[in-house]
Amino acid sequence: MKVAVVNIGSILTGDLAAPFAAGDVIVMNEGRIETIGTDCPPDCDVVIDAAGTVAMPGxxxxxxxxxxxxxxxxxxxxxxxxxxxxxxxxxxxxxxxxxxxxxxxxxxxxxxxxxxxxxxxxxxxxxxxxxxxxxxxxxxxxxxxxxxxxxxxxxxxxxxxxxxxxxxxxxxxxxxxxxxxxxxxxxxxxxxxxxxxxxxxxxxxxxxxxxxxxxxxxxxxxxxxxxxxxxxxxxxxxxxxxxxxxxxxxxxxxxxxxxxxxxxxxxxxxxxxxxxxxxxLGIFYTISHLVSLGGMAPEIAVAAATGNNARVYRLNSGILAPGRDADLVLIDACAGGSQDDALSGLRNGDIPAVGAVVTAGVPRFVGRSRNTPQTQRTVRVAHSNVVERFDGAAH
Incomplete structure (x- = not known):
């Protein structure tokens, strides 16, 4: 399955050495990240509109x-x-x-x-x-x-x-x-x-x-x-x-x-x-504590929960980069909160709202997590050739 996430607001890589990636499109194919950039290929099976939310590693x-x-x-x-x-x-x-x-x-x-x-x-x-x-x-x-x-x-x-x-x-x-x-x-x-x-x-x-x-x-x-x-x-x-x-x-x-x-x-x-x-939501709570109480940058705290773990445990996940496992999460500020984006929310001590989760290149749900408030922005499936719902309605 070839899946693209488009209209990303910012991309946190999970890599301490380079915590942000340029671009607003991530393309995944056969369980791996294929490209990170600005182009969405026309042959994608599923296209997820991130609506300006933040992409980060699972x-x-x-x-x-x-x-x-x-x-x-x-x-x-x-x-x-x-x-x-x-x-x-x-x-x-x-x-x-x-x-x-x-x-x-x-x-x-x-x-x-x-x-x-x-x-x-x-x-x-x-x-x-x-x-x-x-x-x-x-x-x-x-x-x-x-x-x-x-x-x-x-x-x-x-x-x-x-x-x-x-x-x-x-x-x-x-x-x-x-x-x-x-x-x-x-x-x-x-x-x-x-x-x-x-x-x-x-x-x-x-x-x-x-x-x-x-x-x-x-x-x-x-x-x-x-x-x-x-x-x-x-x-x-x-x-x-x-x-x-x-x-x-x-x-x-x-x-x-x-x-x-x-x-x-x-x-x-x-x-x-x-x-x-x-x-x-335990890891997100600890990230929010390190950021809001400890003064750590959100992208660094995210890396401690993703790329750092991947390095110590020798995993191919945890970092958003071509060739890495296609495990990806879209986060945003919670609807009704005081902040306008996920990173500002973390600095304020808020957990982020989860708008989509992709593992092994397969969307597991798109739109709303059952464990967080709704995202401020509406994450949705913009295109799909797959006969499957990704909205998590069954949950």
Missing amino acids: LIDSHVHITFGDYTPRQRTVGFLESYVHGGVTTAISASEVHVPGRPRDPAGVKALAVAAMKSFAEYRPGGMRVHAGSLILEPGLTEADFAELAALGVWMVKAGFGDFTDPDEYAPFVAMARAHGMVSMVHTGGSSIPGSSGIWAENLLAIRPDVSYHVNGGPTAMPEAGFARLVEESEIALQVCTAGNLRTTLLTAELLTGAGALERLLIATDTPTGSGIMP
Whole structure:
């Protein structure tokens, strides 16, 4: 399917180095972005009129507690991932399948869980969302051969923080084995989040050396404040801030990374569904907090939730550029609000209205999200050769 979005007001790329792109037309073909410019080819199957709204990459939530299917046993809710698409989230990354009821804790069990989750979401796209599942929960007894076996099967993520270890520093050799096999490693940060887990502080992270400090701002409680500066100054670890964490230390993390010239290490996620609930608009709320309270430019905050995540997790999405995955969201100021465009709204502390979501080059809905107020401008399908409604009327 060849899809074009025309009459775009501005284009946020998600790339910190070049956060805006020139042009007002994005053409997508066979799941990838073909061109960004000013010309709309005549052979498009679908043409979406953006009506002057802002185009941005689909949000990448790099901390989602999936289980199997579009269901969360923690909140006993069906359809939460499809609902996140209506919040502009086009990619979810598993924070490990730790919420699976009765989850196994032995090496054979955690290996089987990771493989099953990874394979079950390989083709399953709730609401059109990509879900990267199957994050190995690190447990005592795993061996080098286990990591080699899992890597050969396609598992590429590991999670530390919920295993049966007495001292968090004991995760270090397991993270090193994962890295040797090309896996991305994440470590719980902050106080205990569920019964049986333990607090993990900056000194532990500096010993473990993961790729990502999960919810460095607390999940839900933050580590001692002195640790934030240590992580920024003494490591290259990506620091993920989550909506379900501590807002004050979210702003502190962004301030420290800005001062160090290291904003490429800032990742935005939600850490949901958890006890904090289901948050389809969670990432947009954190973006609005960083912009309105922390003084961050909107395009930079968007990059922290898109291109930065894509770089750390080695994804082809997250940046609007030719050859990248065609995951795109149109946003605007909310109808009835005090601001005239999405970026001004973010500076004011408002979440944006979502007017359309495209994933893998396929429009998932056009016109109005069920989770945000209406856009000020009317986004619509201007032309379609496809016998399908994209207005989300069924929702």
